[in-house]
Every structure is written in C-alpha cells, then in structure tokens.
Amino acid sequence: MKLRALLFDLDGTLADTDRLHEQAWLEGLSRYGIQGDHRFYQAQISGGLNPEIVARLLPQLSPDEQVAFIEQKEARFRELASEVQPLPGLRVLWDWAQSQGLRRALVSNAPRENAHYLLERLGLMFDAIVLSEDLPAGKPDPLPYRTALQHLNIGPQEALAFEDSPSGVRSAVGAGLRTVALTTGHPPHALEQAGAFLCIPDFTDPRLWDWLQKMG
Template sequence: MTLAAVLLDMDGTLLDSEKVWEVALHDLAAHHGGTMTAAARTAMVGASMADSMDILHTDIGRPELDHEYSTDWLESRMVELFSAGVPWRPGAAELIAVLRAQGVPLALVTATRRHLVEVCLDTLGRENFDVVVCGDEVPETKPDPAPYLRAAELLGVDPGRCVAIEDSPTGVASAVAAGCAVLAVPCEVPLAGLGATVADSLVGVDLPFLRTLL
C-alpha cells in the first residue's frame, strides 16, 4: 500500500509544549486560589479544552467556575508563553524536512484552538503543512475520529493510507478510529497497548519506516 500522507499531532509530538501547558495550568489554578495535582495534569494530556477545564475546576474544588472565563485566561497566558518560542521534540524538525523534501503531503491535526496554533506555526513553519485542522474547526475533537477524518478529506486521501503520529492516548484513539496507521511517541504518558506502533522518539524515523506501518 502506498503512503498517501502523514498526519501529525502538535503538542507533545512536534513541539515540546506539554510542559508549557503545565506551567499555564498551574498559573490558572493559582489564579483561582487552588493548586493543580499531578493526577489532574496527567488526565488533561490530550484532552479537549472543555474536558481539561472540568478536570481542573474539580481538582481545585471549584466546579462552579465558568469554563469560558478559564479558557480565555489560560489561552491568553499560553500566547505569552508560546510567543517566547517553543522547543521541538527530538527528531521532529528533521522528520518534517525529510518528508517535505520527498513530497509527502503533511497535515497538522491538533486539539488546540486555531489562534494558539497560529502562534505555534511561527516555530513549525506554515509552509510545512498542506492542511491544518484545529480543535475548534471540527464538530468533535480527539478521541473522536473527526479531526483525522477531516484532515484526510481536505487532502483528498484515504485515511487508511495515512500514518498519524501522536503522543497521547486520546490522540492515538482518534487516529485509530479514523482508520489510520499510528506511530505513538510518548511524551508525558505511556502509550503501550493502544493499537499503535510505539517508538521512543522521532529520531531516526524516516519515510521507509513509515511505509512499513501501513
């Protein structure tokens, strides 16, 4: 089977941004007079913004807090942090360069909302992606298959001929449900037993290897 496209998650997969999110989430918890636990932070990895706010508000004992207010505060803080630059995950920039040089269509598929993604694209390079699908541009976000199905649709390819690269259980579940072959590269949480091929990092990952996953 021919590889039609590679579909890439952003936070924790291409960019080492989960740690930046953690800083902002701790700041948000403190803003509300609480302290975020490690268990709550782990539960948020790969979760939608709505679910993350549910987890945080419950964790700090303030379930009555307004989701929209917390989301706006958090994303404003993230813009500040992202604007300082976000480091790449090991091997990610090199993999993108290799795939672009060989003409492989690429999609960025993220649960993060568009206005934050636009800041990150200053690091990632807008020219590197044929399609960008953000969390506020699909009816359901990860773990629903909608984001990956939408990316394949925009590229005009069969999702079954795509490799998705993810770092979270929700992201892996989304890509598997969409019918993609999945390469899981753990960042903050383990990813064994989720129906994906697991690699320690993207270092050394190349086109021949990705083709073997189909």
C-alpha cells in the same frame, strides 16, 4: 499501499510543549484552590478539550467565566512558549517528506490562536489544518482525523499519524490510521494501550526511519 501523507498532532508532537501547558493549567487552577501535580495533569487535562476540562474541574464558573479562564490560560501558555523549538529530528523528517512528495496535515485540539502562534515559531506550513474547535467533536473522537483524510483525498492506509497522548492516539487509530506516539508526556505503555504501534522519544529514533524506508 504506498505512503502518501503524514498527519501530525501539535502540542507534544511537533514541539515539547506539554510541560508549558501543564504549568499554565496548574497556575490557573491554583487560584481556585486546586493544587494539581504532573499526575493530575496527565489524568485530568492532557489531550482534552478546553471547554470540557474547565466545565468538569470548575463547574462553579459561569459560561462567561469559563471562557475567560480559558483565554487567560492560553495567553499564559503563549508567554511560556515564546522560545519553543521543534522536537529533535522534525526538520529532517519534514525535508524527507517533502523530497518524497508526501502531503502533511495538522490535526489538533489546540485553540486556533495557539496553533498559528506555534506554527509561526516553528516555521511549518501544512497542506491542511484541522482544528477540533471547528468540528462537532474533537479528539478522542476520530472525526478530526477523518476530516483531515477527506481534505487530503486519501484513505487511512495511505497515511501515518503522529500523536503524543492516549486521547490523540485513540482518535487517529479510530480513523483507521497507523499511529506513532511520541513519549514527550505519557509513558509508552499508556500510548500502546491506546493503539500506537510504535513509541519514540523524538523523530531521530532509528525504528521510525526503518519503518519509513520500508514504506517508501
């Protein structure tokens, strides 16, 4: 079936922000005696929902303290992301999608303030924006991607998803979407195991363009 839409995750997919989130998380957790590293971040934090992460890692905090921790962490992230740039090849893919009449949706676990902050800096506009905080369940649940498909009024076979975490890939694949994974934060084998059919370092990868041309 002809491709009609591209669905994108945000962090680690449109821009290589994962290392910035990692820094902000590890700085915040260190104040509570948790000395994490990259492996800890990948296993315990990457691709998750903020409230769930904080409740699990810092159960001693009150609900108000958990909210304050998350707000401080995200404010620190926005400081670190002030000079963020799109992943290589994204602009070319964006222009190609526009020339083909493909619709575009953002599907993210990111907090609303972060999402708008990054999209403004990247200069991107979407036909639909689906944020997990507005839904009963976030990634890895398929609901965010199913919601995006409903907004676009298309079936999963008419769209392609781009993700960067096993959690995100499981969400997209669970909604019936063919999923390309960016290897900005996780190794290919973990993304393939989650269900990605293609793993690429960025949007310049010729394997992506070969597939898109076949589907055009």
